[in-house]
Amino acid sequence: MTLTLAPIDTELLAGRHGEAAAFAMRLLVKFAEAMGAPGFLDIVGAHIDGCLYHGQVSLDFVEHAVRLKGRVRVPTTLNVGSMDLIHPELYRGPEKLATDGARVMRAHEELGCMPTFTCAPYQTMFKPRFGEQIAWAESNAIVFANSVIGARTNRYGDFLDLACALTGRAPAYGLHLTENRRATQLFRIVETPFDDTERTAIAIGALIGAEAGTSIAAIDGLSPATTEDDLKGLGAAAASAGAVAMFHAVGLTPEAPTLEAATQGIAPTVVRTVTAPDLRASLARLSTASDGAVLTAVSLGTPHFSPAQFAKLLPLLTASPPRTPFYVNTNRQTHDALEASGAAATLRTLGVTLIVDTCAYLMTEVVGLKGSVMTNSGKMAWYAPGNLGADIAFGSLAECVASAAAGEVVRL
Amino acid sequence: MKTLMRIDAITLVSGTARGDVFALGEPLSFWGGFDAVTGAVTDHRHPDRGASLSGRIVAVASARGSSSGASVLAEAIRLGTAPAAFVLSTRDAILTVGAQVAVELYGKACPIVLVMDADLARVRAARSAVVTTAGARATIDMA
Numbered sequence: 001m002t003l004t005l006a007p008i009d010t011e012l013l014a015g016r017h018g019e020a021a022a023f024a025m026r027l028l029v030k031f032a033e034a035m036g037a038p039g040f041l042d043i044v045g046a047h048i049d050g051c052l053y054h055g056q057v058s059l060d061f062v063e064h065a066v067r068l069k070g071r072v073r074v075p076t077t078l079n080v081g082s083m084d085l086i087h088p089e090l091y092r093g094p095e096k097l098a099t100d101g102a103r104v105m106r107a108h109e110e111l112g113c114m115p116t117f118t119c120a121p122y123q124t125m126f127k128p129r130f131g132e133q134i135a136w137a138e139s140n141a142i143v144f145a146n147s148v149i150g151a152r153t154n155r156y157g158d159f160l161d162l163a164c165a166l167t168g169r170a171p172a173y174g175l176h177l178t179e180n181r182r183a184t185q186l187f188r189i190v191e192t193p194f195d196d197t198e199r200t201a202i203a204i205g206a207l208i209g210a211e212a213g214t215s216i217a218a219i220d221g222l223s224p225a226t227t228e229d230d231l232k233g234l235g236a237a238a239a240s241a242g243a244v245a246m247f248h249a250v251g252l253t254p255e256a257p258t259l260e261a262a263t264q265g266i267a268p269t270v271v272r273t274v275t276a277p278d279l280r281a282s283l284a285r286l287s288t289a290s291d292g293a294v295l296t297a298v299s300l301g302t303p304h305f306s307p308a309q310f311a312k313l314l315p316l317l318t319a320s321p322p323r324t325p326f327y328v329n330t331n332r333q334t335h336d337a338l339e340a341s342g343a344a345a346t347l348r349t350l351g352v353t354l355i356v357d358t359c360a361y362l363m364t365e366v367v368g369l370k371g372s373v374m375t376n377s378g379k380m381a382w383y384a385p386g387n388l389g390a391d392i393a394f395g396s397l398a399e400c401v402a403s404a405a406a407g408e409v410v411r412l
Numbered sequence: 413m414k415t416l417m418r419i420d421a422i423t424l425v426s427g428t429a430r431g432d433v434f435a436l437g438e439p440l441s442f443w444g445g446f447d448a449v450t451g452a453v454t455d456h457r458h459p460d461r462g463a464s465l466s467g468r469i470v471a472v473a474s475a476r477g478s479s480s481g482a483s484v485l486a487e488a489i490r491l492g493t494a495p496a497a498f499v500l501s502t503r504d505a506i507l508t509v510g511a512q513v514a515v516e517l518y519g520k521a522c523p524i525v526l527v528m529d530a531d532l533a534r535v536r537a538a539r540s541a542v543v544t545t546a547g548a549r550a551t552i553d554m555a
Contacts, residue, residue, distance in 0.1 A: 023516060026512070026516070027509065027512055027513065027516070030424075030425070030508055030509065030512045031505055031508065031509050033424070033503070033508075034424060034503040034504065034505040034508040034509075035503065035505050036503060054480060054483045054484075054487070055448065055483065055484075055487045056487065056490065057483055057486045057487040057490055057513070057514075057517070058483060060490075060517050060518075061486075061513060061517060064516070064517055137479075155479065156479070157478070157479025157480060157482070158479050158480050158481075158482040158483045158509070158510075159482055159483075159486075159509055159510075159513050160479070160482075160509060
């Protein structure tokens with residue numbers, strides 16, 4: 001397939017919008033050719049994961065764009081970085097990594113990116129709207145944007161996210177196009193063993209991640225009481241256990257008012273009946289620590305905790321304060337609101353450490369997440385054993401609070 | 413080198429390279445499966461675990477896995493531990509982006525060319541190869 005360039009693409013390549021945009025456009029052309037995309041489309045926003053330091057090349061890439069006087073052409077948010085810039089004293093890792101990691105974050109700000117430093121940009125004022133074309137990185141954010149909001153993005157990653165932001169263009173292929181957004185697999189929940197929507201959501205998320213892989217699944221049978229935070233956790237679990245970029249929850253997500261709409265009227269190639277034992281087994285696979293194991297810490301907020309989640313957490317903790325270290329990751333905006341309302345002070349008094357701009361799970365030296373750690377995050381549970389070398393116990397929010405108070409894994 | 417066979421290819425990333433052919437046993441995720449410092453395959457489940465890809469003409473259908481593989485390849489090209497070139501039978505976006513970034517940032521080329529499935533098998537059977545690109549067209553001379 002040949003790539004057709006619009007006048008704006010030619011202008012960008014010719015350097016009419018600056019050398020940084022030309023550099024970014026050259027990269028996008030290479031990528032579009034490799035993907036067989038027929039052309040490019042306009043985007044209204046970008047979310048960049050490149051502020052997480054992967055090595056010298058991460059720094060060189062963004063510094064090159066800064067040297068070329070690059071400016072992002074659309075509103076652009078930044079993912080978590082390697083550092084908590086609000087609480088730098090928490091960091092105890094190697095100096096070089098701290099300096100370079102912080103520089104990568106600052107350099108993106110010099111390009112005009114918003115210093116959101118969150119893996120949940122959909123919880124900021126930059127939340128996209130239904131149908132908007134965007135270029136997002138960060139697996140959980142991609143799933144949320146496509147599935148829960150109905151905005152349109154492919155799984156962008158290294159270099160391409162910033163290239164899209166510097167040009168305001170994205171290759172016109174994949175999930176940017178309506179016909180590629182239909183569910184090809186159906187997961188029909190006939191029964192759940194859990195009395196809360198939170199655990200059901202994480203269990204089905206981990207299941208579609210493991211079984212649907214890169215395909216789009218329609219989930220039928222989720223409770224109408226399922227919250228946006230439940231769907232956030234579902235998507236994050238699915239994107240961790242598999243390369244899921246989008247799902248439909250029939251009756252809950254905007255492109256799936258009906259099963260017919262989710263599948264665009266084409267019969268799914270896979271129909272999976274999901275039973276209570278399936279969901280119980282899916283959730284059990286997320287725990288490597290046994291019930292009753294002594295806890296080193298509890299960590300919540302992977303992806304970043306929302307105001308609604310804090311509103312649920314606070315009364316639970318007030319009723320039974322934690323005995324173990326208790327970390328909650330969130331973004332700056334939510335953190336500021338908690339400070340303003342006095343909730344942050346209350347949480348600190350109760351023994352909670354708030355982590356901003358990053359994630360406890362990226363700051364292992366800081367928080368010493370070894371031994372057995374408990375979380376209500378399917379994503380953290382999936383990655384912690386391999387990436388942190390920690391044992392993990394997955395539990396509902398209520399189970400996490402009860403376990404922190406008891407000092408050991410408690411099931412409710 | 414005595415040329416035994418010449419194959420036509422399509423350029424994904426420009427450059428010229430010469431080296432021994434390494435036929436990867438299966439597609440590799442460069443993120444988490446390849447060490448940019450040593451140039452070795454580190455994926456525990458990969459049949460070529462421990463093998464060095466540095467300076468080789470790597471012949472494989474495609475890469476796989478995380479898009480962070482682009483960073484790992486670019487970092488390896490920067491460090492001089494990367495393969496000399498890739499001969500693929502699939503348009504692989506991760507490797508293409510990583511190699512193009514290295515051209516832009518460091519002026520270091522790791523050419524990537526695309527061939528038909530049948531030709532990939534011929535390259536994989538060869539001992540050594542020279543990859544030459546000229547615009548959109550490329551050639552592979554094998555011995």
